[in-house]
Amino acid sequence: MTAQRIVIFGTGEIAELADFYFTHDSGYDVAGFTVDGAFLKQSEFRGRPVVAFEDVAEKYAPDQFGMFVAVSYAKINAVRAEKVAAARAKGYRLATYLSSRATVFPGFTPGENCFILEDNTIQPFAQVGANVTLWSGNHIGHHSVIEDDVFLASHVVVSGGVRIGQGSFVGVNVTIRDHVTIGKKSVLGAGALVLEDQPDFSVLAPRGTERSPVPSTRLRKL
Numbered sequence: 001m002t003a004q005r006i007v008i009f010g011t012g013e014i015a016e017l018a019d020f021y022f023t024h025d026s027g028y029d030v031a032g033f034t035v036d037g038a039f040l041k042q043s044e045f046r047g048r049p050v051v052a053f054e055d056v057a058e059k060y061a062p063d064q065f066g067m068f069v070a071v072s073y074a075k076i077n078a079v080r081a082e083k084v085a086a087a088r089a090k091g092y093r094l095a096t097y098l099s100s101r102a103t104v105f106p107g108f109t110p111g112e113n114c115f116i117l118e119d120n121t122i123q124p125f126a127q128v129g130a131n132v133t134l135w136s137g138n139h140i141g142h143h144s145v146i147e148d149d150v151f152l153a154s155h156v157v158v159s160g161g162v163r164i165g166q167g168s169f170v171g172v173n174v175t176i177r178d179h180v181t182i183g184k185k186s187v188l189g190a191g192a193l194v195l196e197d198q199p200d201f202s203v204l205a206p207r208g209t210e211r212s213p214v215p216s217t218r219l220r221k222l
Contacts, residue, residue: 003029062091
């Protein structure tokens with residue numbers, strides 16, 4: 001079976017990771033990279049051409065190539081969403097990466113431009129929208145819904161029946177109780193324990209562990 005050829009938007013760390021995952025664990029073949037012309041600083045990345053997004057359709061025709069937008073959660077995922085919309089406007093189909101090391105069940109179909117890494121467990125009847133990033137090691141409970149343009153960092157526990165609103169960011173080690181709804185474009189900081197519904201644009205920012213005034217050199221037992 002011939003691999004589907006794609007172009008990756010971006011030349012940063014996430015694009016480098018996307019290239020690695022698509023190359024080693026998918027049915028896609030990465031043909032090249034693209035960035036906005038104003039940020040075009042190199043003609044090659046990871047041994048493949050880099051072209052200006054404004055000219056990408058001339059080298060990589062949308063009827064022959066797909067695209068994957070490898071962008072972070074900048075501006076609460078708005079930058080990634082904008083680039084996905086721009087790729088669609090050019091006629092590109094958006095590729096999704098679903099790790100072979102993720103645990104999924106029959107009937108699960110993620111939306112386009114998703115990046116679902118290893119050790120995610122997605123239980124039956126859970127839904128994942130378009131342009132969603134699930135970094136490694138998350139639990140997505142049954143009947144939960146992750147709306148479009150969401151970014152989950154690692155080791156997040158999404159209990160059953162949860163809804164995470166469009167454009168939200170969920171930090172490392174967040175735990176969300178069952179049947180809780182998170183409003184759109186919310187930010188849940190690392191380690192947050194969420195036990196009740198949160199309105200749109202909520203920010204939960206747990207304090208980090210306080211540093212002791214005693215230096216390690218004065219510890220008697222360790």
